[in-house]
Amino acid sequence: MSASDAALRPASPELACGSGEPVACAHCGLPVAPTEPRASGPRFCCSACGVAYSIIHEAGLGAYYLHRDAGQADGAAKTRATGRSYAEYDDPVFEASHVETTPDCARIELFLEGLHCTACVWLVERLDRVVPGVASARLDLGRAALDVRFDPGRVTPSAIARGLDGLGYPPHPSGSARRAGEAQGERKLWVRLGVAGALAGNVMLMALALYSGAASDPTYAALFRWGSFLLSSVSVFYCGSVFLRGAAAAVRTRTPHMDLPVSIGILTGFARSAWNTLSSRGEIYFDSISVLIFLLLVGRWLQLRHQRGAARALELIAALAPRAARRVEGDRLVEVPAESLATGDIVEVAADERIPVDGVIVAGRTSVDSSWLTGESMPEERAPGDRVYAGTHNTSHTIRLRVEVAGAETRLGRLMQSVEAAQSRRAPIVRLADRVAGRFVVAVLAASALTFAAWCFVDPSRALDNAVALLVVTCPCALGMATPLAVSAALRRAARAGVFFKGGEFLEALAHPGTIAFDKTGTLTEGRLALASFMGENSVVPLLRAAERRSPHPIGRALYAGLAAASELEADEVTELPGAGVVARVAGHEVRVGSAAHVLGGRKSALGFWQAELTRQVSLGRPAVACSVDGAVRAVASFDDPLRADAVGSLATLRSLGYRIALLSGDHELVVRSLEPELGELVTARGGMSPEDKLAWVEAARREGPVVMVGDGVNDAAAMSAADVAIAVHGGAEASLVAADAFTTEPGVSKVLEAVVGARRTLGVIRRGIGFSLAYNVVGVVLCMGGWISPLLAAVLMPLSSLTVVTQALRARTFDAPKPRKASP
Amino acid sequence: MTVLFVVFPLAVLLSGLAAAAFVWATGRGQFDDLDTPAVRLLCDDLAEKSPKTPAPRKEEEP
Numbered sequence: 035m036s037a038s039d040a041a042l043r044p045a046s047p048e049l050a051c052g053s054g055e056p057v058a059c060a061h062c063g064l065p066v067a068p069t070e071p072r073a074s075g076p077r078f079c080c081s082a083c084g085v086a087y088s089i090i091h092e093a094g095l096g097a098y099y100l101h102r103d104a105g106q107a108d109g110a111a112k113t114r115a116t117g118r119s120y121a122e123y124d125d126p127v128f129e130a131s132h133v134e135t136t137p138d139c140a141r142i143e144l145f146l147e148g149l150h151c152t153a154c155v156w157l158v159e160r161l162d163r164v165v166p167g168v169a170s171a172r173l174d175l176g177r178a179a180l181d182v183r184f185d186p187g188r189v190t191p192s193a194i195a196r197g198l199d200g201l202g203y204p205p206h207p208s209g210s211a212r213r214a215g216e217a218q219g220e221r222k223l224w225v226r227l228g229v230a231g232a233l234a235g236n237v238m239l240m241a242l243a244l245y246s247g248a249a250s251d252p253t254y255a256a257l258f259r260w261g262s263f264l265l266s267s268v269s270v271f272y273c274g275s276v277f278l279r280g281a282a283a284a285v286r287t288r289t290p291h292m293d294l295p296v297s298i299g300i301l302t303g304f305a306r307s308a309w310n311t312l313s314s315r316g317e318i319y320f321d322s323i324s325v326l327i328f329l330l331l332v333g334r335w336l337q338l339r340h341q342r343g344a345a346r347a348l349e350l351i352a353a354l355a356p357r358a359a360r361r362v363e364g365d366r367l368v369e370v371p372a373e374s375l376a377t378g379d380i381v382e383v384a385a386d387e388r389i390p391v392d393g394v395i396v397a398g399r400t401s402v403d404s405s406w407l408t409g410e411s412m413p414e415e416r417a418p419g420d421r422v423y424a425g426t427h428n429t430s431h432t433i434r435l436r437v438e439v440a441g442a443e444t445r446l447g448r449l450m451q452s453v454e455a456a457q458s459r460r461a462p463i464v465r466l467a468d469r470v471a472g473r474f475v476v477a478v479l480a481a482s483a484l485t486f487a488a489w490c491f492v493d494p495s496r497a498l499d500n501a502v503a504l505l506v507v508t509c510p511c512a513l514g515m516a517t518p519l520a521v522s523a524a525l526r527r528a529a530r531a532g533v534f535f536k537g538g539e540f541l542e543a544l545a546h547p548g549t550i551a552f553d554k555t556g557t558l559t560e561g562r563l564a565l566a567s568f569m570g571e572n573s574v575v576p577l578l579r580a581a582e583r584r585s586p587h588p589i590g591r592a593l594y595a596g597l598a599a600a601s602e603l604e605a606d607e608v609t610e611l612p613g614a615g616v617v618a619r620v621a622g623h624e625v626r627v628g629s630a631a632h633v634l635g636g637r638k639s640a641l642g643f644w645q646a647e648l649t650r651q652v653s654l655g656r657p658a659v660a661c662s663v664d665g666a667v668r669a670v671a672s673f674d675d676p677l678r679a680d681a682v683g684s685l686a687t688l689r690s691l692g693y694r695i696a697l698l699s700g701d702h703e704l705v706v707r708s709l710e711p712e713l714g715e716l717v718t719a720r721g722g723m724s725p726e727d728k729l730a731w732v733e734a735a736r737r738e739g740p741v742v743m744v745g746d747g748v749n750d751a752a753a754m755s756a757a758d759v760a761i762a763v764h765g766g767a768e769a770s771l772v773a774a775d776a777f778t779t780e781p782g783v784s785k786v787l788e789a790v791v792g793a794r795r796t797l798g799v800i801r802r803g804i805g806f807s808l809a810y811n812v813v814g815v816v817l818c819m820g821g822w823i824s825p826l827l828a829a830v831l832m833p834l835s836s837l838t839v840v841t842q843a844l845r846a847r848t849f850d851a852p853k854p855r856k857a858s859p
Numbered sequence: 860m861t862v863l864f865v866v867f868p869l870a871v872l873l874s875g876l877a878a879a880a881f882v883w884a885t886g887r888g889q890f891d892d893l894d895t896p897a898v899r900l901l902c903d904d905l906a907e908k909s910p911k912t913p914a915p916r917k918e919e920e921p
Contacts, residue, residue, distance in 0.1 A: 229878050
């Protein structure tokens with residue numbers, strides 16, 4: 035999956051401009067293959083794009099192409115129509131869980147793939163013109179979610195899905211129930227924020243009146259004091275209840291938390307001001323308190339918003355996992371949701387699809403890639419009677435399975451459950467700001483007690499006022515706001531750089547040097563086979579390429595891609611023998627590629643010295659094939675899963691930053707050893723590890739320091755949920771995304787390096803913010819102890835300190851700025 | 860200056876109304892999606908400029 039994405043990515047716009055250059059597809063902008071028949075008018079890279087183009091024009095939506103060209107061409111991966119029937123969308127089980135029906139219309143929420151620009155919004159929201167019966171379609175670009183209202187009597191959900199698919203946005207059902215709760219929580223925070231802002235504005239106006247002279251007349255002074263008392267009590271007990279509850283929890287669980295000093299400041303300030311209002315004398319701090327609550331809520335909201343962004347991206351990726359299966363019913367195939375399958379059902383799985391259930395093969399031989407379930411990089415042959423597992427990849431031939439278990443009871447389902455269980459057991463990370471907050475509370479309480487005691491000797495009438503002023507002024511507004519802001523700015527920059535964090539605390543945890551453990555297959559390596567060595571004459575290369583040109587088998591594909599030939603031959607006849615190899619007739623020769631027994635074709639000729647080469651390659655942990663022409667062995671080729679181009683450099687940089695690097699692989703020890711020449715002494719490498727072994731390794735390593743686990747498959751998920759920070763790399767399985775605290779949108783190790791470097795810079799920004807804030811507080815404490823503070827000075831000093839700290843938090847370049855892009859119009 | 864005793868509650872009432880309007884709008888989902896409306900606006904603008912947009916579409920057969 036990752037490989038094809040990467041191949042599609044840079045659809046550079048200039049391809050369309052130059053004369054003599056390859057022509058760009060009229061629909062998706064990718065270069066049109068020169069072999070496609072030349073025709074006048076628009077040209078397409080594939081038939082799906084042609085269909086999408088005509089659908090769009092027939093619906094009178096040709097302006098889409100103008101919008102798209104006017105908008106930025108941001109090189110996002112373009113997706114294409116899949117041509118699926120989406121028949122499972124009409125299944126009653128599916129309808130019950132995903133379609134919301136009201137008397138006059140029905141609603142369905144779908145996640146769309148392939149949204150990349152303004153024009154997509156325009157096109158998708160005109161779905162009613164493409165699919166009759168659709169009443170309206172509203173897109174939420176941030177979530178890539180489309181809310182479709184339709185008339186169930188005129189159109190079925192599957193027709194809507196097919197319509198979207200035809201436009202080039204393959205849809206996936208969303209699990210909307212969980213989202214509703216989140217939206218509710220977000221709206222509550224919005225209301226608090228808005229109300230706190232309104233109250234703060236009004237209280238400040240009254241404070242201004244008091245400062246500018248109204249206080250001299252007792253009648254007006256009472257009016258404004260009582261007014262601001264009433265408004266700020268709403269602010270404290272409704273808007274600020276978030277902080278009060280957080281502080282109560284911090285006291286109950288005895289964990290230091292930023293909410294604690296904030297609440298102490300708010301409550302003492304409010305109590306003292308309320309007392310002074312009732313007794314009509316002394317200072318009031320209502321303005322400082324209500325502005326403080328408003329600013330703190332702003333910080334909290336910003337942080338929530340950016341964390342939601344990562345959660346939404348995750349939601350989308352998780353929805354991409356296949357959930358449909360094709361059930362064999364008599365001589366028909368019916369698409370149904372995988373969870374509605376029952377034991378004994380027969381399902382068909384085509385080549386290059388994921389297997390939806392645990393079951394036994396009843397017809398067909400194929401090779402199955404279980405790399406993300408077990409970590410083994412090499413596909414294995416499977417024949418009727420063999421068991422295959424849900425989530426593994428059927429790479430070469432169509433097979434039929436008898437379902438044993440489906441849904442949560444599969445091996446995959448059980449693994450997911452153990453991942454969720456491990457997640458819930460995890461101890462939360464204590465943030466730096468919270469750790470500081472613990473000591474801060476003690477220091478501030480001590481300072482105010484000292485102030486009170488000292489003033490009792492000097493001037494007992496002012497002792498209480500000065501001690502209270504100290505508690506209000508030192509309320510760590512800057513501290514409470516700077517950290518969320520620095521984190522939220524870093525999360526935003528990280529997301530633009532292609533790294534999504536589920537929460538800010540993982541940034542801090544990632545910044546502390548410790549052990550970084552990498553999975554091998556798919557994380558450090560490409561996750562697919564490539565030609566590693568070829569021994570034989572060049573004259574056989576064109577014959578072999580011809581034999582393997584259309585091979586569905588990973589080894590065949592690797593052999594074809596790995597060999598270069600000056601001239602091309604066409605094979606007359608190709609027969610794939612699953613489990614053995616391929617036989618082809620090319621230019622009058624019989625060409626065989628495969629196992630030793632297969633290439634000899636039953637003839638009694640010896641392998642000779644080729645046997646030694648085969649044995650040598652196998653001892654290196656590489657699968658090897660022999661190639662024969664007319665019964666005589668002419669070449670031996672071996673394959674491996676190569677390291678990613680950026681792996682060695684990135685690992686060296688991480689090591690130089692002080693991290694210990696480990697390699698945990700489910701692959702055979704031999705395969706891991708074969709990487710040693712390239713990785714050298716960079717890593718501690720272990721092979722043959724089961725998911726349980728990885729979990730045990732991570733738990734053992736955690737005793738020595740923080741552990742970061744980077745993986746992409748189900749086999750890593752348990753270890754990831756045990757690690758301090760888990761990172762899933764692009765293309766990772768659903769399970770590893772569930773277990774991950776951060777994930778990258780591009781394959782490769784360099785994104786992990788970026789995440790680590792960015793996290794370290796962010797921690798630096800947080801430390802500076804805390805430093806600034808403490809410096810301001812020292813000034814405040816000195817002023818209060820000396821009795822020089824007034825509510826007016828406090829009202830000026832507090833926003834000022836917040837402003838400086840906030841500016842430095844937002845301006846910091848934590849994650850590198852994104853690559854320059856064409857500005858949108 | 861006694862007018863303050865009338866104007867002041869009035870001002871508070873007004874801002875209370877504004878806050879109530881905000882709460883109502885939030886409850887109706889006004890602030891749920893802050894990204895798409897900005898983009899949607901660009902689209903409408905472009906649609907008017909587009910010379911290629913054909914005349915009203917013909918009714919499709921169901």
